[in-house]
Amino acid sequence: AQKVTQAQTEISVVEKEDVTLDCVYETRDTTYYLFWYKQPPSGELVFLIRRNSFDEQNEISGRYSWNFQKSTSSFNFTITASQVVDSAVYFCALSEAFGAQKLVFGQGTRLTINP
Amino acid sequence: KAGVTQTPRYLIKTRGQQVTLSCSPISGHRSVSWYQQTPGQGLQFLFEYFSETQRNKGNFPGRFSGRQFSNSRSEMNVSTLELGDSALYLCASREGGGTSSYNEQFFGPGTRLTVL
Numbered sequence: 001a002q003k004v005t006q007a008q009t010e011i012s013v014v015e016k017e018d019v020t021l022d023c024v025y026e027t028r029d030t031t032y033y034l035f036w037y038k039q040p041p042s043g044e045l046v047f048l049i050r051r052n053s054f055d056e057q058n059e060i061s062g063r064y065s066w067n068f069q070k071s072t073s074s075f076n077f078t079i080t081a082s083q084v085v086d087s088a089v090y091f092c093a094l095s096e097a098f099g100a101q102k103l104v105f106g107q108g109t110r111l112t113i114n115p
Numbered sequence: 116k117a118g119v120t121q122t123p124r125y126l127i128k129t130r131g132q133q134v135t136l137s138c139s140p141i142s143g144h145r146s147v148s149w150y151q152q153t154p155g156q157g158l159q160f161l162f163e164y165f166s167e168t169q170r171n172k173g174n175f176p177g178r179f180s181g182r183q184f185s186n187s188r189s190e191m192n193v194s195t196l197e198l199g200d201s202a203l204y205l206c207a208s209r210e211g212g213g214t215s216s217y218n219e220q221f222f223g224p225g226t227r228l229t230v231l
Contacts, residue, residue, distance in 0.1 A: 045205065045222040102163060
């Protein structure tokens with residue numbers, strides 16, 4: 001069975017600090033996808049990134065970066081120079097590459113950026 | 116293109132009642148999935164519909180059901196509501212519904228159901 005663990009329930013930092021959100025996953029599939037979603041107070045899930053299990057290259061998008069390590073089954077998310085607008089709940093998710101492709105989510109990390 | 120829309124956005128019901136939630140996918144998308152989000156259980160997959168057929172179902176009791184229409188719009192129904200059914204119900208749509216290639220899922224704003 002697939003499982004995603006986000007051990008950090010809540011994180012609070014001061015604006016401009018760097019923050020890393022941890023994600024550890026379990027799957028027996030050799031091909032799968034990993035995701036990060038942001039959920040602002042409005043409730044809608046906002047897609048941030050999708051990563052194929054065969055692509056372990058780190059990715060950077062502006063202040064966001066992702067570190068995928070298959071050896072440790074981790075897919076961590078770092079926000080550099082955090083801003084108040086980054087405050088939200090962040091979810092890591094896992095999906096099989098084929099078949100039903102349902103998303104299995106972690107419990108989420110509530111990130112609060114204080115001015 | 117318009118995004119995924121869900122109606123109503125907020126709903127209050129009492130125990131024992133039933134409720135129907137609606138989801139209109141992005142134009143051209145044929146697959147619709149439903150997820151339940153609660154503080155205790157987090158985000159959990161309910162079911163997926165493609166071409167009016169339920170293809171996959173999560174671990175939920177039979178009180179939770181759904182259907183999909185020929186225009187790909189989907190409804191989910193919860194009968195005999197319980198307090199624990201209070202949740203944010205999210206709908207996601209994706210193009211096609213292929214099982215041999217990946218299709219991105221796009222989420223709607225959700226329907227917040229409160230059961231009193």
